[in-house]
Ligand code: NAD
Ligand code: IPM
């Protein structure tokens with residue numbers, strides 16, 4: 001068949017450093033498995049915004065990306081003197097950070113952030129059950145608290161009033177929650193040892209809201225959740241207010257399966273979930289449009305551009321490699337060799353982590369890349 005094309009977007013800060021590793025690993029996988037894959041790297045750092053041309057990518061950037069079969073991103077965010085002040089103006093009333101604009105313009109409304117602890121990963125919780133953490137946070141990726149609407153009245157004065165409008169639609173809520181139930185059911189069929197939830201069910205979806213303080217969207221989410229749950233009698237349902245969910249992510253994270261949350265709640269919970277799995281260097285993610293599988297999905301580590309460690313060879317590239325493995329999984333239906341390469345990459349990451357289980361320390365961005373490449377070339 002036709003070759004598939006992957007867009008690589010290194011971005012800012014540690015983004016290019018972790019992307020160098022991912023690109024080298026991808027090249028070796030392509031060689032070794034004769035994958036029908038090509039890739040193109042786009043150096044579109046968001047700091048370009050601050051420079052003369054005033055935007056991160058060319059005006060047809062999104063149209064260019066849509067032609068690809070998948071995208072891998074390092075990180076976008078340039079906290080320079082203007083601290084994340086770059087915004088894409090999408091319309092008269094909507095402006096968003098570059099990454100959010102990209103997700104929105106590409107219509108990637110579901111964000112999947114798996115959190116599974118793997119042997120060798122740092123374990124920050126003392127309870128041995130913390131090794132059983134295996135959840136999937138599904139985050140709304142198109143609206144909610146990130147609608148980008150609002151403004152500042154009388155900015156800089158003592159009378160200033162800032163508004164930040166949250167918008168929740170039935171359409172986006174329904175598709176999000178239905179997707180969460182489908183994924184919960186699917187995960188339960190893929191597990192060798194079934195998990196046990198209430199009433200002998202093997203899958204669970206936990207809904208997150210703050211409906212005690214934000215009842216309008218909280219009730220929309222809750223009503224939609226119950227209506228859709230009725231279509232999935234095999235899936236157990238649970239609800240947590242977001243503040244209590246934060247406690248339980250630390251107290252008993254092994255109890256969660258699929259967690260479905262709004263854009264902002266999902267953002268916050270997935271940094272917490274990343275730490276349950278060993279830290280920012282080990283948490284991957286996918287931005288997808290499950291209704292339109294022909295639209296390219298965007299894969300990226302959960303972490304950001306980490307300006308505090310950029311340029312020091314300290315960034316763990318494995319969150320990006322895990323995201324690359326998810327990307328390959330997502331394309332595997334095109335060709336069985338892509339699935340084999342994805343599995344090989346998963347295994348390599350686990351083998352690399354297992355070294356740390358034996359007391360080895362994280363050895364540096366480039367060294368990690370070189371070691372994995374040596375294993376792959378062997
Ligand atoms: P961050 O995730 O960049 O960094 C938080 C902490 O985690 C830092 O101490 C950093 O050193 C550490 N860290 C992150 N990635 C690491 C890695 N691979 N290996 C080792 N340590 C790692 O979050 P921040 O500092 O709040 O944000 C920095 C910039 O990144 C901001 O501009 C923010 O908007 C942006 N950001 C982008 C994304 C994205 O592109 N997906 C995600 C989060 C934040
Ligand atoms: C993430 C990031 C982004 C978000 C930022 C960069 C706007 O934190 O991908 O988790 O909040 O979605």
Ligand code: MN
Nearest residue numbers: 267268271302
């Ligand atoms: Mn985040």
